[in-house]
Amino acid sequence: MTRQLAGELRTGSRAESVARAIERRIAEQGLVAGDLIGTKAKMREEYGVAVATMNEAVRLLSDRSVIYVRPGVKGGLFVASRPVLVRLGRKMLELSGDSVSVADCLMMRNALEPLVMEETARHVTADGLAELREIVWRMERPGVEAEEYMRLNWELHLKMADATPNQVLRHTYQSVLEYVGSRVQRVATEQAAVDVIRGARIHRALVEAIADGDPDEVRRAIAAHSALTSPPGAGD
Template structure:
């Protein structure tokens, strides 16, 4: 991104642009762990942004484990080696456009549903149950549109995934769901054959099965839910 383009952006947007540009440079040039990118001053001069803006960009990159800052003589900004989970997240973010289809994401998501449901049934607490029931009841709102139903659906599944203590499972599942949501939200045409009432009942039973702590009941509820996912816009 050019200096002129950076100048027209808000401070937070400019910081994000600088961070993204540096991150892309690290990837494109294959810079390895320990490579010195320069001093903070030299990098800031390269992008011609305010000190506060550049410091925010550095904070973002540090939080993503992309860089480390070393003080003193010979110090500066260095490429870091992100932990495996961070690299997984970055790879998920790189999968976009034509390289990934909604159908592929839904297939993998469906494969993860039993694990998510098992964990939710095992680890849910009173607060989880209350919030899951509240989210499920949104689907029973009178005259609910297909788009609103999908938003309620996704919100419920995100909350179910939030119960699991397996961070890899949670991260992977939520990444897939968010990708599907980003591709379908606002562009899904109403489907005359979609029975929102049936979908709402299936999701209510899924929540009640999780609340019961009965693994067998949860498995049956998940089977009924799987029947709703034959189309990408119904899960």
């Protein structure tokens, strides 16, 4: 089990974390439609998860048309026909830290976030909303340091994107966020520019606006959230 996956398993849905790990594997290995990813048994052992968790991860990826399952002796998990999104994942991995600025990353993320948040407000389930509130509650705990706040911030936004049925938006946003997260988090933390209390308050208001479902409240909350990134290097 990788260190990245171990961290995700501690903080989020285990099945979703395994699903993301399999998507990363497809991109990292350059797999294309029809390629074998592995058997469920071997991958379950590799990721160290229960049978039910692995089955749920497979279901999630099948629903997203990322993989298909072939039974039998020569069966396993295979890459489904999703060339555009697979190419996107590979392109993200090809980007080097030297050629991509933090400003470029933030610009891309900020352009997508209002769409993601509006989609979250339209489609979030009761269980999904409970998970968002739990993450914000952890943000609000006394004594939360900037580094922990930033990690929770990224976890919250990844979870928001899970709500949208728009696969292109979800995959694009989550790919960008996962790629730039460590870079932006490190820069913001090193510059001591993170206002944890203000950030937690604004994220709480955003989640509650999503829960209320009032479009005007959601737009106001999105605007307040967007202000966290102005000036550059602010606490989100």
